[in-house]
Amino acid sequence: MAGGPVPVWKKYTSRPVGIWEKIRQILVLVPNRSSGNPLPSLYRAIPPGARIQEARDYIEPVTIPAGDVIKNPYFKRDYRRNYPQVLGFDQTKVSGLLTLGSAEKPRISIGDKGSKELAAFGSDQIVSLSTTLNTVKPDVIKGELLGTQGEPMVAPSLNKFHWTIMKEQVHGMYNDDTDVYPCRLFTDSKTAERASAVH
Template sequence: MSYTLGIKSKFFDKLRRLLAVNPDANSGIPLTGTYRVPSPGSQPPTYKHAKTKHSDLAQNYYYTRDTRRNYPRTEFYTQNDIAGLIAATNLKSIASGKEGESTQIATLPEKLSITEIIASSPEAFYSENKLPPVPGKSRHNWKQSPEQEKADPDVYWPMRLVS
């Protein structure tokens, strides 16, 4: 069944089918009884308020949703935070099964001194075999181009060619 309006006269419908390139093509005009039923105007104008935290106007500021200004933020770590991370590496993990149920969970004190934690650690953080990371060396040896004219020493922003 077609949902579009056809030609009412059988004569003109047969003539259209005879002369058309694609006789099965429809007119594109929708039937009045099937188009947008029920119509949007017949429905009652009720709005259901969404019950999400994003619909709460009191604590939903625009700057928290604005992704255009989502700049990277600086992260701060205090010596307490780093001392806690270092001290946590020395703790033993809880065993699985019945042995793990009987073990007590070790807690770290809130105030940690990073110097005490480093001094009390069982192994040295760095040795001759285990060195800290070093910044890489530059692989390029830049030289001033011989084609460059000598710049005026009084120029505020001199341009230099390097190769």
């Protein structure tokens, strides 16, 4: 400590008084060491219980809309339990999307006819997906379910590539116009290479 050790009588700790202090100095190993018990009147800048009136006058700030109690239940604001909800699609829902379309590409009729079409894919109905795939238009299969050329849909990735159907000159199997061997081969080409080939 700067300036040397502080005498025990200058420390803000409790200590004996009078003859008991002399006895303490004789019996202890280090007389200048304090008891370690702080004096509450000197140790606490504000004694405990001195801010009761300030605590009573405290007004909790209200934030909108979190502080609004009307139509604001706790479960809507509890983001700790806001887990991702599992959403499942059965064959009836997928068949309804393929037949009637989605909000972006609707194929549903207007009026009562559209209501009847929706009723066919209700929650109490069971529609087979294989039957729907046989009856749906080919442009829906190749435009929405698959790619425009019938290539499989892939999830978005940082590694950008494009699926292309290999021609006969590349794979050397059969002519694409004949149905002798109806098997198509796919290859992935990088987007940069594809863009350079176009330009």
